[in-house]
Structure formats: structure tokens, C-alpha cells
Amino acid sequence: MIHSIKKYIHKRPLLSLLFLLILTLPITLHFVFWGLVSLKAPRYQGEIRSDKLTSKATVIRDEVGIPHIVGEDAKSAYFALGFTMAQDRIFQMELQRRIGKGELTEIFGEKLIPSDQFLKSLLLKQTAEIYANQTKHIYPEAWEQLDWFLEGVNHFLETEPLPIEYTILGIKPRPFDRVDAISFLFYMGFSFAEGIKSDSLYSIMESELVDRSASELFPRYDFEPNASILESQPGFKKLTSNLPIPNVNPKNDLKGSEIKSSLSRSNKDITNLKQLVTFVSSLNLPIEPLEGSNSWLVGPSRSASGGAVLANDPHIALSNPGAWYEAYIEYPGYENYGYFLSIIPFPLIAHNRDKAWGLTMLEQDDVNLYMETIEAGKYKSGSNWKDLTYYKDEIKQKDGTKIPFEVAITNHGPIITEHIKGYKGRPVSLYWAHHHLDNPLLDVLYKMGKSKSFQELDSASSMIGAPGLNFSYADKNGNIAYYAVGRFPILKSGNPRKILEGSTGENDVIGYVPSKDNPKIINPKNGIIVTANNLVTSGRLPGLGKPEGNWQPPDRFQRLVGILETQEKWSLEELAAIQNDTVSSFAPEYLEILFSSVKEPKTLGGKKVLEILKNWNFEHFPESQGAAVYDVFFYITMKELLIDEMGPEHFELYGDMAEYWNAYRRFIRNPNSNYWDDLRTVGTLETRTDILNRSIELTARYLEKNVSASPSLWKWKNLYKIKHPHPLGVLPLIGGVFNIGPLPSAGGAEVVNNLKYKLMKEDWTAMAGPSKRRVIDYGRFEESVTQLPIGNSGNLGSPFYGNLVDDYINGVHRKILYSKSQVGDGKYRLEFQPK
Template sequence: MLDKVKKFTRKRPFLSLFLIFILTLPVTLHFLFWGLVALKAPNYQGEIVSDKLTSKVTVIRDEAGIPHIVAGDAKSAYFALGYTMAQDRIFQMELQRRIGKGELTEIFGEKLIPTDQFLKSLLLKKTAEEYANQKEHIYPEAWNQLDWFLEGVNHFLSEDNLPIEYTILGIKPKPFDRVDAISFLFYMGFSFAEGIKSDSLYTIMESELKGRSASELFPRYDFETNATILETQPGVQRLAKAKDFYLEKQRKEISSPNRSKIQDVTNLKQLVSFVGQLQLPIEPLEGSNSWLVGPSRSESGGAVLANDPHIALSNPGAWYEAYIEYPGYENYGYFLSIIPFPLIAHNREKAWGLTMLEQDDVNLYLETIDGSKFKSGTGWKDLTYYRDPIRRKDGTEIPFEVGITNHGPLITEHITGFKGRPVSLYWAHHHLQNPLLDVLFQMGKSKSFTELDSASSMIGAPGLNFSYADKNGNIAYYAVGRFPILKSGNSRKILEGSTGENDVIGYVPAKNNPKIINPKNGIIVTANNQVTNKALPGLGKPEGNWQPPDRFQRLVGILETKEKWSLEELAAIQNDTVSSFAPEYLDLILSAVKDAKTPNGKKVLGILKTWNFEHFPESQGAAVYDVFFYITLRELLIDEMGTANFELYGDIAEYWNAYRHFVRNPDSTFWDDLRTEGITESRDDILKRAVEETGRYLENHVSASPSLWTWKNLYKIKHPHPLGVLPVIGGIFDIGPLPSAGGAEVVNNLKYKLMKEDWTAFAGPSKRRVIDYGRFEESVTQLPIGNSGNLASPFYGNLVEEYINGVHRKILYSKEQVGEGRFRLEFRPR
């Protein structure tokens, strides 16, 4: 055969050359692409000269790629910080400002028009312009420092190499300004997906369910005990069991479909589906863990802070890690790469971390609109309007306008085909002063808990749990963000907006927000769980989109087992993968299901009986347990909810809260399968069915051989890049999918999309760190994939193995620790 090809090509030399060209084309393109990437490598060594600088600055990058910035004054320090961040994150910064302002269509094309319309409806750019253009700011110095930072970013744009993404998309960046930064800062404070989906779906299910209670599907913490921040810390006496009036409440709320609202509900499904399908290159905050150990409970004798905020996984990651020092100021912090002040930081005096408070500061209202007016109480008021055109890639513009009621913007105006009553979005951010830049500036300068508390108390939204530790041995927890007070109404569902009876009439004063300072038990834990089960002034028991209590209860359970904890032990806890609900759940399952009918069903039971509750790559129990969890949930609810609603339900935390109660409540009517007429299923019937279905699922989706039913063969984590969707080269930018320890609602909370049967983790710890003031220079951290988002950087993806394997690295803080570093870049005035 080879001889025939040689004879053929000798007779036709042109075809021979063409064949060689075709065969070598992939190799040629490979070298051309990577050659172009190499030309765009950031310059980490040498000298930068600018007339914007007023003193010398040294930037040393350590072996992990973390910049250590030391300057002679603030102006030069922030210029260097802006330039340094831009070297690693300029394309991420490009996306950040476009997300905040609703300008993604201009670079990604018309498929992003709905996303831009929604982002503009959130009024992020509008409120950013109003805030940035105020005549007087709380701290004018903060705005000067932002400007110096942006000068550094823009100097990079004018003089250094832009990464390959700009070439691929064919775009040239414009200079960055204040509104770019503030718009994105406001965006990160809006966890819109949870509130909009949860309130809408509650309303839909309340209308559609027959003989079932919608409140069972959306219980928040109605049936939970031992799960609140203020009352359930390690060593604190446990609360009493949930009272029977919750069960009575559930029975009273069982209803038949409400036919008068069927059309509204049909359109609400469009709203929920629309929000679920939005294409956002950067997701807002998801959740988090944090705990504090006082000197009486630490082996070092110093206060210890451990914190790991959870955000959607991405490449580059959410946080930029850097040390910055100039006379009178030093912080080692974790920055949003478009903001010059760290959201999370520490120095030799103090450390702070944050988690999402998850209080309900977002409500939806059904509005009555007539022309340019909306009904409010007994009268009619004029809509106001926000206008800001959307720009296409070719430079042409699409007019954009959103109407605004007293509650907020009408977020349904731009949903194609939406014909129901308009829905407005109430968000505390739109109704309160929210000087986030001033807050971050002052937090970084604060010298004590009192100063930090005072600065952060100015936050209107989002709600955050702050954790604090300092060199003097103090530990503290406090909630920031405002708790809205409704005149009446159930804030778990969409509210009637025309009567005025459901309006927000005030806010809990910031001074009354929950707080714990130096507790006697010496430990404080938070994990996005309910903040308190007691009334707040003027509000009553606070409502919220509380995340499931599993992580909180696991942390409390661990930390009350020993009197004293070492830095290494506390760091190891951040990698913990034990499912805290599993022992109780499996005890119930194995009591109800003594045997299985099929070989695979028997194998499922056998694996569950010997599982140690951990989620590691080689674990069979993790794979079997999580699939069984899903199959049981599907068999329990698919008949009542239908496929579409069931998938939407999986996008909010409530399904996990509800499932915990369903499993504990054999009398719930949801256990009966509506698809089997004439038969009433019990909880045990569904569990038995789920065992057999789990075996079939694993056989079809993992392997016909049960020995290969391992967590790594089912579950992966991935750090997706915005250009990862491109054909041929897209995969070059993504990091993963990779096998990893972790899972949903374990401490190492790497969550996947359960109801969509997508076992690739999409969110998780965005950084991990443990700061021990008894061993300060031995404090440790993890960053998921590294600091750089530039494909040509030696630090691109350089830390991913450490993250997957749960390996903490030492935080290099002092000059002695940093030494000469790996790269050195000098800045000097012209």
C-alpha cells in the first residue's frame, strides 16, 4: 500500500505537497499559536518608569507568583499594584467591568444581549455612577488611591503586552475608570440567582401543587435544631427540638392549585428559566466557611482565624493574592482584581475573613402597570426610567430602557415572550447608602476590632459574616449588611406590589446586628447557616437564603472534640470531606432496606454499609452515596414538580434543607408517587426503589463493573475560562476537569449541579487560609490555580495540584521570608 502512495505522489507532485501541508498543518498551527502566546508574556523583571510615580517601588514575586509590593508612598504603591495586577489579570478585569456595566455583547456578540439587558436592569452602572460622581466622599483619600491604581492599570495598557484573549476576540481595551471598578464591586454584592429563583419557584409550586404543602419544599430552617450561629457554637448547650407547631403550619398550608393565578405562574417559569440560563463569565459569591479559635483553645496560645470563601470556580480565579506596604500601611490581602483594597486581609496586628450572611435582602413584587404609571396603595405613581444603550461588536447600538417602581427595576421587561404581570426587584442596595469603596479603604487602615466594626457597619448590601482575630488574642464575629423589615407578607415568595401592604418599611439598625466577642467557649463557627433563631428589633426571627446546616454542624462537631488545636490541625479541617448527614441518613436507609433484588442493588447496599462518609477520589462509598442521594430525591419529587421545576429547584439551597426534613419525616405526603394510581408509596418503598435505581445508574453512567464505581470516575472539578467554549483552542484555556477530593455540603464544599446530573464541580473554596497569631510567620494558605490568568505566565495554573491535594503553602510575609524571590520589577519616577 505504501508503495502505491509513493508512486501516486511521484506522478502528482502538487498533490504530494498538499498532502504534506495537510498532515503538518496541526503542528504548524500549534507552534504558531504558542509562539504568539510567548510574545505576549508579561514582563516580571526590569524597570518601569513613569511621571505618575513619586517614589521608588519594588515588586518581588515569590516562588508561587505572589507579588510583594514595597513603596515609598501610597501613590506609587497603588500605581504599582494596578500595573502588577494588570500583568496577570487584565482580561479578567476587562470582563469584570463589562459585567458590571452590561457590556458583554460588544466583545462576545449578540447571544449576550439578554445577559446585558439583565445586568443593566440591576442598575449596577447607574448606582456606580451616582456613587463615583458624588461631590463629597466619606474618605476622599480612598478615591485618590483608586485613581492611582487605575493609572497603573492604564499604564500597562499603553506599554505592555496584552494577553492572547484580546487577539482572539479582536478587541482593543479602553482605559479603565472609577465606574468600571465600582460597577463590578456592586455586582459581587448581588447574589441574585438564589433570591429570584427561590421566590419565583415557591410561588409557582404553591399554585401548582395539589394535596401538598409548598412550605415543605422551602423550609429554610423551620425544622432544624443546633444550627444557628449565635446559639450553637462548640461547647454551647444545644437547643430544644423543633416544636410541633411547624408540623401544624405545614398541614394548614396544604392546598389545591390556584386557578386564578395560573397565567402569572406560567410567565414566572419564564423568569426563573431566563435567570438560570444567563451567560455570566464571572459568578458572584456562593457561600463560605469560617472559624475562629481563641488563645484558650489554640496550642500556640494565639488567636487563630480560618476562612475559605466559596465562589464559582473559574480561570483565572476570584482572588488576587498580594502583599502591599508603604509608610503607615501594610496588608497581605485577597483582592478583586479591579479594586485596590483587599476584601480579606491580615497583617501583624489583625486578620479578618468573610462569609455570606445570606439574609433576605432581595424581594420580588408583582406590579400593576398602566402606561407609564404603577399602582402603589390607593394611588398611582409615575415610573422612572434608566436608559443605557447596548453596543454591538460592529459599534451600532441597541436602545435599552428599564422602568423603575418604588420597589425597584422591572426585571421582566426584556424577557422575550414574557406576557404576565411585570415583576420588580427590590434589593437593599438600591434603597440605602452603600459606600463599599470607602468601607474597604477604611477596613484596610483600621487598627482594632472597634475600628473594623465601625467601618464595615456602613455596608448596606450585601450581608456578610465577618470573622476577626488579632495579636492581642481577641476573636469576634459580627454580621454586616441591613435586614429589611416588611410591613407584612411572606418574603419566601413573590409579593403583591400594588397594595403597599408588603413594602419594606425600615431596616434593623446596624448596631443591633448579631455579634459575638470573645466567647467563653473560645471558638466561633460560621458557614452561611441561620444567624439566629431569636428576634431582631422590629423584625422578629430573620429570614434568609440560609445554606444547609451540614457544614456548620460538621465544623462544630469537630471543634468541640478537643480542648486545644494546632495550626496544622485547623488547616487540615479545611480539606475535610465527611458528610455530616450521612451517618443519620444511612442508619435510616439500612434499617428500611434490608436486602436488594438485583446484584447491583446488593452491591449498592454493601458499599454503603462499609463507607466511612468521606469524599476522596478512590472512594466507592462517595460515588454510591451521592448517586443514591440524587436518585431518592428524584423519585421523591419529580412527580410533584416535573422535570423543568425539579432542575430549577436544584439551583437553590432549599432542596438540601427540604431533603433533610423529608428523610426524617415518613409521614410526608410527598413520599407517595403520583404516577402510580391506586398505590400509596411509603418512605421505605421509595428508598427500596432508589437502591435498585442507583445500581442501574452507576452501571450506565460509570461502569458495568462495580469495582470502578469510584468518586474519581464520577466526579471532577474544573476551572473554566470564558474562552473555553471556543472550538479547537478553547480547551487550552480551561484547567481541568480533574479528579479531586470534595463534594457538596462537606467542609471542602466543591458543589456540582445535582438535578442536572452534571457531576463536575462548578463552585468551591476560592482560597483557603489559616492565620495563627501564636505562630504568625507559619500561617498558611491555598489559592486554587494560582495568581496569573495570562497563558504566557510561568504562574498560569501553577498551584492547581496543591489545591486538588489539599496542600497549604506558607504565607511569606516578612522581607526575610520573601528574600530575593523569583522575579524583581523596579518602578521609579521619570
């Protein structure tokens, strides 16, 4: 056969040439592509000269690509920082500014028009323009330093080759300006997507349920004891735990009550609310909001080194490049080793020899949705009709044409339903504290980096209007402290968990809890402070009462508290190991209920499911059978419990919120809930026992179908992966080159190593997790450690592209190189000189 083909081609030279081209085309394209990538690789050695520089700066990159920037003055240091970040992250910076300003359509095409409309409706660009163009700033030097940083970025654009993404998309970047940076900084306060979805879904479910209470689906912490930051911190010593404690060198096998609202809804309103939910859920945003985070502080009395210790791992959507840019910067009077948004010159998280701070999301409810009454350009507010105001902009398309854009604004905020295709219901406005309060985030970040004590850090962070954040602090003097920052809105009618009536004025925000009354813990006697996006306090705040929020499930907080109570002194290595912990803290209670309820399974598969669960150690490691079986069983039981009431679409949306996990904890403890009855089986009244028994069998079927017919292969690594997707990873043929993963890994949902997946979509690829990990020990400062998920560089031609992914998967911390003696000559050296 092959001989016949050769003979046929030999007689026809043109066909022979064509056949040869077809055979060699993939190889040719491969070399052309990687040749272009190599030509566009960043220049890490040599000399940079610019007339913008006023003195010398040096950038030394260590063995893993972390830049250590030392400038003879602030201007040269920030210029060098901007240039250095652009070398590694310029395309990420391009996306960041386009997200902040709603300009994605111009490079990605008309499919992104709805996303741009939504982003412009958030008024991020508008508020950024206001702050950027002010004649007086709280700290003028902060804005001057931003300008110097942007000069470094723009010098890179003018003089250096751009990475391959620009060639693929056929775009040429314009210079970066203040509004680009501040728009994206405000976008990072966009932690309220869950609030929009949960308030809408609550309202829908409340209207549709019969003989069921919507509040059971949205319990938050109504039934959770021992789970609040202020009241539930670890004690001194409690050596009574039935859960495994993390190994110092973890061995990974891979190198309430409802508040009534005045809103009365018609069926038409509910129909259109479904459109709102569908719209928000389908938004294609390349960078997702923050997903959670862990943080704990250990005082000198509880640390083995005798110094204060900070451990922090913020959780953000996984991506390539990652969320944080890791760098050290020094100039006379200033030094910080920090984790930066790549478009901002000041670190959000940092440390130096004097102090260290970290952050987690506070998750307080600073967002509300309002149904508005609008007629003839006016909106109803109490007994008055007021004029709408408008923000006008335009959306530029790839061909250069422009689409006019206009968003109407009420006293509550922008109307976010105006541009939803097919939406015909009452307009819905978005209240966000960011729009109603001073929110000088750049000034705050500048001052935090310059602060010398926890009082100064608290004073600086107290200027934040939104988002809500938990700040953790430790210093060389042995102080540890926790601060809740961001504002708690006070509503006239109280804060329900659903969409509010906007026309009466009875649901309006009438004030905010004063910043001085925000929760704090300073140098507690127990010596430890833990936060994990859990309820900030079970008590009352002045003028507000019990705070509402989109609190994340208490599992991680309770697990951390449980671990840290088991011994009095903790070493740096032990605290680092805890960051890799994969134990499900709810599993023992959950499985005890299961084992006491379940009957002997009828099938071999069901019996195997039960056997594996009985022998599981509650950990989520790649070789674990129990992890795979447990998480599938959790999902199947949740589905059998709720799919009949919610339907597939609402059930899938419910999975995007923390509430499903909070609710399930309550459901599994409450055998008397009406939800256990399956509405699909008319004439039969199911119990919790019935649903658990059914789920055992369905779990076996699911694993047999989706993992393997052989139970020996029901392993976590055969079901669960993690992936760091690149914005161009969806492209045919070459997209896979940019993505990192999917890869097997330890971790799971609502464990300390919180690598979360889209459970209700049956997508077992983790989409969010620790965006960096670090432990700063002031008793052993130069031995402090960190992890960065995939490395610093997003440039495909860089030797530091994806270079740290194996360490992340295997839970390996690396030493933070801080002092000049630790850094030494580094791997590369780039000198910046005045022209």
C-alpha cells in the same frame, strides 16, 4: 496501500504540496499560537518608568508568583499594584468591568444581549456613576488611591503587550475608570440570584400542587435544631463522635410556617412566572455569585499556640483565573497581605501583624420580587398612582451598532421582566437593599484596611447596605469576634418566601434593623466561633422577628462544630487539616434510616450498593466507593421523591438552590410526608420505605450505566471531577488550552471541602468551591498558611499560570511569606521609578 498513496501523490506535485500542508498545518498552528503566547508573556523583571510616579516602588514575586509590593509613598505603591494586577489579570479585569456595566455583547456577540439587558436592569452602572461622580466622599483618599491604582492599570495597557485573549477576540481595550471598578464591586453583591429563583418557584409550585404543601419544598430552617450562629457554637470538650476527625496530614490518593401573602394569582400569572424562572436560569454570566463559605475563629484559650487563630475559606464559582488575587502591599503607615478582586485596590480579605479578617455570605433575605400594576407610565402603590422613572443606556454590538435600552423603575425597584422575550404577564420588579440604602463599599474596604481594632473594623463594615456578610476577626491581642453586616429589611406584612403583590403597599419594606442590632459575638467564653452560611439566629431581631434568608444547609456548620468540640486545644496544622475535611455529617443519620427500612435487594447490583454503603466511612476521597454510591443514591432518592410533583424542568431548577438539601433533610426524617407517594403510580400509595428500596436498585443501574459495569470501579474519581473553566474555554480547537481540568479531587457537596456540582443536571463536575483557604495564627504568625486554587496569573504565557492546582487538589497548604526575611530576593524583581 500506503505505497500506492505515495506513488499517487508523487505523480501530482500540487496534490503532494497540499497533502504536506494538511499534515503540517496543526504543527504550524501550534507553534504560531504558542509563539504569540510567549511574545505576550508578562515582564516580571526590569524597570518601569512613568511620569505618574512620585517615588520608587519595588515588586518582588516569590517562588509561586505572589507579588510583594513596597512603595516609598501610597501613590507609587498603588500604581505598582495596578500594573502588577494587570500583568496577570487584565483580561479578567476586562470581563469584570463589562459584567458590571452590561457590555458583554460588544465582544461576545448577540447571544449575550439578554445577559446585558439583565445586568443593566440591576442598575449597577447607574449606582456606580452616582458614587464615582460625587463631589464629597466619606474618605476622599480612598478614591484618590483608586485613581492611582487605575493609572497603573492604564500604564500597562499603553506600554505592554496584551494577552492572547485580546488577539483571539480582536478587541482593543479602552482605559479603565472609576465606574468600571465600582460597577463590578457592586456586582459582587449580586448574591440574590437564588432569591429570584426560589421566590418564583415557590409561587409556581404553590399554584400547581394538589394535596401537597409548597412549604415542605422550602423549609429553610423551620425544623433544624442546633444550627444557628448565635446559639449553637462549640462547647469545650465532647469526645463522643462517631465521625472521623481530619488527619493533620490528610492523605489524598492523588499527589416552617408559611406567611400568607395578599397576592392572588391567575393561571396566566403563573404561566408567565415560568418564563421569568426560565429566563433567570438561562442567563449566561461569565462570573457567578458567591456560593457559600466556611470560617472559624479560635481564641487563645483554645489554641495550642496561645494566640488567636482565624481560618476562612470563601466558596465561589471555580474559574480560570480564580476569584482572588493574592498580594502583599506596604507603604509608610500601611501594610496588608490580602486577597483582592483584581479590579479593586483594597483587599476584601486580609491580615497584617495586628489583625486578620475573613468573610462568608450572611444569606439574609434582602431581595424581594413584586408583581406590579402599571398603566400609562404609572404604577399603582396603595391608593395612589405614581410615575415610573426610567434608566436609559445602550447596548453596543460587535459591529459598532447600538441597541437602545431602557428599564422602568417603581418604588420597589427596576422591572426585570420587561426584556424577557415572549413575557406577557404582569411586570415583576426587583427589590434589592442595595438600591435603597447608602452602600459606600469602596470607602468601607479602604477603612477596613486602615482599622486598628475590632471596634474600628465593626464601625467600618457597619456602613455596608448590601450584600449581607459574616465578618470574622482575630488579632495579636487575642481578640476574636464575629459581626453580621448588611441590612435586614422589615416588611409591613412580614417576609414570605414567594413573589409579593406590589400594588397594595401592604408588602412594602417599611424599615431596616439598625446596624447596631445586627448579630455579634465578641470573645465568647467557649473560645470558638463558627460560621458556614447557616441561620444567623433562632431568636428575634428588633423590629423584624425571626430573620428570613437563603440559608445554606447546616451540614458544614454542624460538622465543624462537631469537630471543634472534640478537643480543647487546636494547633495551626490541625485547623488547616479541617479545611480539607470531606465527611458528610448527615450521612450517618440518613443511612441509619435507610438500613432500618430497606429490604434485601433483589439484584446483585442492589446488594452491592447496600454493602458499599454499610462499609463506607462517610468521606469523599477519589478512591472511595462509598462516596460515589452515596451521592448517586442521594440524587436518585431525591428524584424519585419529587420528580412526579415538580416535573423535569422545575426539578432541575430546584437543584440550583440550597432549599433542596434543606428540604431533603426534613423529608428523610418524616415518613408521613405526602411527597413519598409517587403520583405516577395511580392506585398505589408508596411509602418512604418503598422509595428507598426502589432507589437502591436504581442507584445500581445508574452506576452500571454511567460509571462501570464492574462495582470495583464505582469510585468517586470515576464519577466526580473539578474544573476551572476559562471564558474562552468553549471555543473549538483551542478552548481546552485555557481550561484547567477536569481533574479528580477530594471534596463534595455540603462537606467542609465544599466543591459543589450541579446534582439535578447530573453534572458531576464541581462548579464552585473554596476560592482560597487560609489559617492565620497569631501565636505562630510567620507560620500561617494558605491555598490559592490555581495560582495568581491568568496570562497563558506566565510561569505562574495554573502553577498551584496540584496543591489545591491535594489539600496542601503553603506558608504565607510575610516578612522581608521570608520573602528574600524572591524569583523576580520589578522596579518602578518616576520618569
